[in-house]
Structures are given as C-alpha cells and as structure tokens.
Amino acid sequence: MSLLKKVQAFFSAHTETAEQHSNPDLRSRYYKATVKKAMDAVQAAASSRGGCAVTSVSEERGEISVHIQKPKSALLVATVISVRPFETAIDFSVSTDTPLPTDFGYSRKVILEYYKKLDSELKFVGAGLNSGK
Incomplete structure (x- = not known):
C-alpha cells in the first residue's frame, strides 16, 4: 500500500472492503457457509458488540444495516453474497458520523x-479469492 493511499485512508470518514483492495486486510472475505448462516453470524456479531443496533435486514439483497452508537456514531452495511453452494463472500462498508474530515x-x-468475530464463528476460506479472475 503506497504512502499516498495510507494518508488518504487515514484522512477519511468512510472505509469499505473490496475484492481488489490495496490493503490486504480489507479484501472481501470468503467463508464456507450458506447465506443464511453468514447473515445470522453478522447479526450475532452486531448484537454481541455493545452500542450497536441492527436497523435493517434484507435477505433478498443480502444486506444488513447496523447503527453503531458507541464509542462513535457510525453506519455499517454488510453485504453477504453466495458465490457457490456453501461459499459466501462478506463485504463491509462503514461511514462514521463526524464533523471532522x-x-x-x-x-x-x-x-x-x-x-x-466472523473468523471465529465461520470457517474462513480466504480473502480476495476472485481478484485475479
């Protein structure tokens, strides 16, 4: 990850994961699970974290919205996509509500x-697996 990308990432109030993200920690993660099981795991992770409330669940779209109230106010959107039977990709997008840039x-x-949290609950397969395709 270049120095410019690191500076841009630091001076941002929004972060999201992607298949070909420049930061290896923020690449899409794949789990050996069904969509239902993965969505349940994301909801359980949100419920177990203090100061969070699941605001919306759309099973048709595979999206879960979570309002984070503590320690900072933020909106997390999790996207769960079935790649193959028993292989599911999970991506996150987090926007922090702050007056600062x-x-x-x-x-x-x-x-x-x-x-x-998801790595401890679901069987992790890999990150950014389809980035070369």
Missing part, C-alpha cells in the same frame, strides 16, 4: 473487528 481509522478498526 477524518475518523482517525475508526471505520477500518470496526471492519477488522467484525471480520475477527
């Missing part, structure tokens, strides 16, 4: 925290 890495920290 930066959240000092808070949104990135939230994503990594959720991925860590």
